[in-house]
Amino acid sequence: MSERSDGQPGLSAAGAAAGAGAGVGAGVGPRRRRRTALYSALALGLVMTAFVGVLATRKSAMDRQARSPLLGLVAPPIVGTGIVDGAPFNLSSLLGKYVLVNFFASWCIPCQQEQPQLVKFATEPGGLTAVVGVLFSDTPGPAKAFMLANGGTWPVLDDPDGQLALSYGVRGPPESYLLNPDGIVLAKFIGGVDADRLEQLVTEASSGGSSS
């Protein structure tokens, strides 16, 4: 490599040193304690494989259960008029069912993406599950169009001054809260939910297992 360096007038001293240094490095290296780097690399590789394994098996943000001061407490009441059908609604009418309170907005793409999961959860066989939608920074017009376009026949309520979002501690859509048949908050989800995971939580809770 130093033949390329030699005789080029524009070359920097450092560039020439690359050639000279490499010659030294390749020549003298391998005599003392030959395998240190190899063994260290092997050991580090093993540790890192385990580490990556841990990282890879962690739950991702999708369907992530978040901490919330509401967990284990009675869910704040939701009373109002459904924006799609115009019928009066009260959350207490759903006592006896596992209810997912879903804060969403028509402009929110993850909300669109999670809608099929909500539909799936709302229509689980057995009729033990229900979904309630609450608007978050949105107005009834686009939200109604959103529900008609994306499916979902559950009650949807407006929250014009954000009081419901405030009482649940919602930071941004979509966020969802799973309530048990007694109206107690079992879990909070930031980002989209996954119907299978919800179903699993419902099964765990109804079989008397501890809720997280």
Added chain:
Amino acid sequence: MNALLGRNAVLLGLLACMAGVITLAFGLRRGEDRLLKAGRTYTWLILGAAVIAVAAMERALITHDFSLSYVAQNGGRQVPLMFTISTMWGALAGSILLWTLVLALYITAVAVKFRKRAADPLVAWATLVMFTVAAFFFALMLGPANPFTKVSGAIPLNGPGPNPLLQDHPLMVIHPPMLYAGYVGFTVPFAFAVAALVTGRLGEGWLLETRRWTLLAWGFLTVGIVLGGWWSYQVLGWGGFWAWDPVENASFLPWLTGTAFLHSVMVQERRGMLRVWNLSLLLATFSLTILGTFLTRSGVIDSVHSFTESAIGPWILTFFVAVLAVSIGLIGWRGDRLRSPGAIDSPISREGAFLANNLLFAAFAFVVLLGTVFPLLVAAINGNQITIGGPYFNEMTEPIVFCLLFLMAVAPALPWRKASPELLRQRLLIPAWAAGLTLVLCVALGLRGGWDTLACFALGAFAAAAALRQLILSTRRSMADGAGPWRGIVGRANGGMIVHLGVVVIAVAFAASAAYGVRTEFSMQPGQSESVAGHRVTFLGLHTVQHANRTSLVADVRVDGGQVYTPQISNYPADPGGGIGTPSVRSTPVDDVYLTIAIAPQKPGDPTVIGVTVQPLIMWLWVGGALMALGTLLAIAPGRRRRPVMPASAPVHDVARPDDGGRQLRLPAGTSAAVEVRGT
């Protein structure tokens, strides 16, 4: 239109990266210079693609093109222009776009800098590695982090704007680009490290070339981290600036390993030792940037900053695995053959101090990494949810910081190879006096606080005096040489001493604010005054201000009978989450009075609860950061040693290093090699 342009630009960027990689790979395989030179030209295509993509995104944001879902989710007509521009790095997909642009700029800078050596296999390999990294980020933008997806269905008329915390302070505009310039900048030394391992050219040549790139990236990262602390202090309202949050740790980890490298690389340049270790540090630094990106973007760790999008996680993890596999594989394959001859003669020497420094920084990085991922590990082992908080980090890192401060004082005084006791006594006399006097003064002034606070002050004085001594000596020397006093602060060693001063200032300010901060809340009616820590705060009253993007409740608070400060709570219509508090700070070199509205009155006549935090020396944190940035710039600037003097003809004192006290007249590796080349 914007979506089409942006998406095609991203596609073009990906194709250019791939074409570049293939061309370079063929060129390297066949040894054809023509192909290597051709491969390099794809740089311009990559830069063009990144610039067009960013321009398309900014255009969409500024013209409120809500047909892009990124704009619909993060933009808003009510957002001021400055924050509309910064919205590009306010959410996940856009931040990847910024990352790609910065990377493209670095690749271009490397291509320009090494334009005469495009056919050098080392440079070609480095370019190939950088192209590969860029290809990954372009691919991310075609896959899970696509910033140019369109909204499905009707186009919204307006969007909510970025997270209110991100449209509250101008620092948000500048802090992320700085951080990214640091983060992404480590790609360059990583690429050269891989190239050096692949080609087996572990001589000092590539090091000299990449040392400055590392320093540049390190400087940006330093500024980014300090600005992050400043932003957190100015915006978040809890009166602190560093919380060991996973996102902060993610930026701090590569900083630690990068700092270790910047020190140990001097041992390699000087003595030719620690080659494999230095390479490992560079590889680790880049790996840690990718790991940090994974931890903060995938949502596996709860953090105040985390992005709540997930599909990107497996991609980055896969990339992390690839980076690790390449790094570890190369070290394992090549490492033993490239180990350098020679050993450290005496632990009491400059190289011994650097070695200790490296062990400390490695321990520091390990402690921080362990604390960051420990909750994950515990959850994986027994399913428990635990959190690791500030106390763990503070207690574990405190002794390390003390040792580092001590080394900072001693190392510059140590000569290479072996120190004699007389020499050390002479060089450390003044710093030791400074440390002792500081300690005595602190005790005499009756400073309360634990032994650790006082120890930090004394060690800080020790290190600062040592750094100042070096600066004074080198300034005096350069004046004696007729080069002017400013020469005495330029160059690696002198710039490094200024960085050291900055570190000392930050350490002292950190310790003081932690030990002597006072935090309290007063429930006050208009006109009422309260006193805290020698300051008198008078609550004058509340009023409401209507802004385009928010409504703010403003409290007028007079501090010490002087100026009126206005902490506020702002309600953003798009975010009903209870309002965002904005602190107001009276900053002086002595202390900061930090005011917040802790609780706004619920009905007329209720008292307002004003939070008051008084912390000493806070301003010096930012001054220290500025000193570090200045020192980095001076260290990057060509010092005396790098003046274009012909080494063979220059007088000996001109090429002697300024950092060894002028006592050893040994030629640096680079110059001696140049002499040899010219001799042939």
